[in-house]
Amino acid sequence: MQLNKIQPASGAKHAKRRVGRGIGSGLGKTAGRGHKGQKSRTGGFHKVGFEGGQMPLQRRLPKRGFVSLTRYDTAQVRLSDLQSLPVDSIDILALKQAGVVHANALTVKVILCGELTRAVKLQGVLATKGARAAIEAAGGSLVD
Numbered sequence: 001m002q003l004n005k006i007q008p009a010s011g012a013k014h015a016k017r018r019v020g021r022g023i024g025s026g027l028g029k030t031a032g033r034g035h036k037g038q039k040s041r042t043g044g045f046h047k048v049g050f051e052g053g054q055m056p057l058q059r060r061l062p063k064r065g066f067v068s069l070t071r072y073d074t075a076q077v078r079l080s081d082l083q084s085l086p087v088d089s090i091d092i093l094a095l096k097q098a099g100v101v102h103a104n105a106l107t108v109k110v111i112l113c114g115e116l117t118r119a120v121k122l123q124g125v126l127a128t129k130g131a132r133a134a135i136e137a138a139g140g141s142l143v144d
Contacts, residue, residue: 019031019032072102072104072105073104073105073106073107074105074106074107074108074109075095075101075102075105075107075108075109076108076109076110076111077095077100077101077108077109077110077111077125078110078111078113078114079110079111079112079113079114079115079116079131079134079135080113080114080115080116081100081114082110082116082120082122082135083114083115083116083117083118085098085100085120088118088119088120088121089120089121089123090120090121090122090123090125091122091123091124091125092105092107092108092124092125095108095125107126108125108126109125109126109127109128110122110125110126110127110128110131110132110135111127111128111130111131112128112130112131112134115134116134116135116138116140117138118138118139118140119138119139119140119141120135120138120140121140121141121143122135122140122141122142122143123143124143124144125142127142
């Protein structure tokens with residue numbers, strides 16, 4: 001191989017399309033822009049989202065963002081959180097007073113994370129299968 005004989009593969013390079021250079025080119029006269037209208041003219045482009053004066057979609061939609069309005073409705077509690085509570089009978093009110101769950105929480109679910117070594121009685125609190133097994137293995141119970 002010689003450096004002065006290196007060239008791209010055949011078909012890799014092609015001539016730039018020359019528009020507006022006569023009818024023989026196939027892109028003469030209107031140069032592929034069609035007839036009349038804003039997009040056919042020089043400088044005839046508008047900003048992204050412009051809808052011809054109609055109120056654009058991004059301004060028609062309500063601006064609430066991506067924060068869920070029900071983010072505090074359901075709370076998760078770890079087994080280690082139950083272990084640290086001083087009471088044996090635990091319900092949603094006790095969890096709110098201890099600051100374990102948010103004050104606006106409507107339902108609470110116990111998940112299997114950490115260890116529980118003492119017996120606790122849960123009232124009105126949901127639990128996953130693993131958490132339920134761990135609570136019952138420690139001598140506790142769940143009442144719905």
